[in-house]
Amino acid sequence: MERPEVLQREVKALVFDQYGTIVDMQGGLTEAVTPFLRDKGWDGDPHQFVTWWRRTHYENSMIDALCDRGHTPYRQIGHRAVSHVMDRAGLAYTQDEVRWLVAQIETLKPFPDVIDALHRLRGAGYRLVILSNGDRDMLEAAGPHIGFPFDHVISVQEAGYFKPHWKTYAKAEEIVGLDRSSCLFVANHAFDCVGAKSYGMRTAFIDRRRRPFGETPHQPDLIVKDFGELAAAMGAAVS
Template sequence: MQPLKALIFDVFGTLVDWRTAIAKETEMALSPLGIAIDWLDFADAWRNRYQPAMEEVRSGLIPFAKLDRLHRRNLDLVLAEFGIDRLAEAGRCQLNLAWHRLDAWPDVGPGLQALTAKYLLAPCSNGNISLMVDLARRNGFPWDAILGAEVARAYKPDPRVYLAAAAAFDLAPAQVMMVAAHSSDLAAAAALGLRTAFVARPDEFGPDKGEAAPPLSVDISVSGIVELAQILLSSQETAAPRAP
């Protein structure tokens, strides 16, 4: 078996808690206007339009567009859905950037830092490059590259996204591990020969509404990134130490 050289990560839900942050940012934007709604419901409604919007790109209905643009279109739709018309254009633009200000789950920082000792690390997210850079700077993610949808000009689970990530590191798919909290992401990666690690985030969509265990076969299943690092760094099959 070829040695594992790189780990690529889903970001929304796997590394960052989008739901809490989006609810908080929405409250900050709308409550000064005298608007009172269930902020978590709003966050869920916004996120629920995420996959349908990307499916329009995957199906060829619309050309590839960065996730920021899709999020903004979806924001306008959700505001209308909630009967909110008092948020001006500048406020909408600022609220849309809430996706750039998400905070990591507590295990992520120390886990990623430990993994840098022996592995190349990169996001493999549907988020655009500027979004990933902002999240990395906010949370201290130690990326070696920014990979994912914008690089491949396609949205996961399109095979091009995973294969482009491996190719960017000049690696075979079997030398790359996809790390995600979503079984659909891992299934798509595994079908292409990538290794897979499932990270349990049972509260991603609310209490006990996320995936607590993988419903498919994976190479590793963990409760967080620290545990992933412990398993990989103690393995006899780890890559050679990286040069300083």
């Protein structure tokens, strides 16, 4: 891992994943689906339902990027994933219900430690950027629910691939206007850190779930438990 003082000297921008890193996707979606599933008479675990949903979405987005036959919108892949999981759970549903569930992604709230840390990082002079697999309009709709003005909010639509395809990080580098080595990519997901690191960005892994990063030549430069620890490591003073 890189020494914090080196990162503080050389990093000019922090580039954040949004879903699961800035906003609490697992917790927020579980809260949304719990009454929905109860009304459906399903006696399974809502947390597990959301895990199935997110895993299916991830698998479908990776297939989309690997097939390289044109970028499918995040929302469309979300509809496919939710429909699949409803079928798996043996639930009857309408397409309006599927659309409603996917739309809950746009209303997710940030983790409690995020906003204060972002203000600290901005006060320390860093540029703050979102790079998300979400569609442009979904990210725009999510803005008021997050409540922080990022310098750039970038959708992978601009690159035409889902992360961790290298072109997504290249597009962020182009839009931000800084060399990739001056960008610290921040994610709660190892695959996203691996993608950014393999492209040449520095990376920080938010280890909220206390899980090993895994064996890969693309290890993160920084591992922290939350955003408060990230801000401290980057030299951002307590506000």
